[in-house]
Amino acid sequence: MLATPADAEIILKLYELRTEPLMRQARAWMTGEFWPNTAEEFFAVALNPADPHNAFFRQVTTYWEMGAAMVLHGAVSAELFVDCNGEGFFLLAKFAHILEPIREKMPMFMNKTSELINRFTAAAARYEMALKNVQARRGKFQPSQEWQVR
Template identity: 40%
Template sequence: MALKEYPDHHDAELVLKLYELRREDVMRDSRTQLIAKFLPTSFEDVIAVTKGDHPLNAAFRQCTSFWEMTYAMARHGVMHADFMMESNGEGLLIFSRIEPWLAEYRAAMNPIAFRNAEWVAKETEMGRLIAERFRKRMQAHLDAAKAATA
């Protein structure tokens, strides 16, 4: 699979379309809810949000499927990956909240879950930078949660 070497006007059009989609009311509400309220401290917290009766379940499904679709475009060369990541890193914030339990999640739920987010986080320059920033935030959250229960 050949990745795009340079971004072009088609990449710009796709990035602008992704921005428009993120502004849609349901998507905006889902993003707001998930970013503010989905702060897992255990694998059980991650699995809980996948249950249909969890208050964040719809937001979780909306956001994770949107970001996986977006990152798939980069992974498959539809869009220049680093160009796309410059304005679409939010999905890695959500990924960073699942990543500590990713192997368990895949074993329990779906063996290919979050593979596109994982790819951009590891295989693109911008993704690595963004993911590292979010991983530090997540680690601080986990450290604070551990200290609060100690």
């Protein structure tokens, strides 16, 4: 299915939304600083509204799940969305090593992104690339002690 001008408008709007200053700050924290090694470290932020980064976590994950849902419901071309957006796949890959215990407590965590990967070959390929990227970065990355459970 070819992307339409309406699809392009949605993609551009999604891009515009993620350049908003607070969203940029939240995305920078999620992609660059939040590297939980265990489910407990993940839950210390994700399930703790008192944690100062909890709002960043919720903002970024719900943003990417909203975008994935738009694709799954036919509001935007899957091919165009996958070509233009890799961060949601990166985030899912980042938590892949602890995804099972996460979904035991949070069954819907990044389910729409997972469904994209299962339904669209291009999304699966993008996710595989993200997994390799995450594995390479995780080996070099030393998480900030600022957010870790003590």
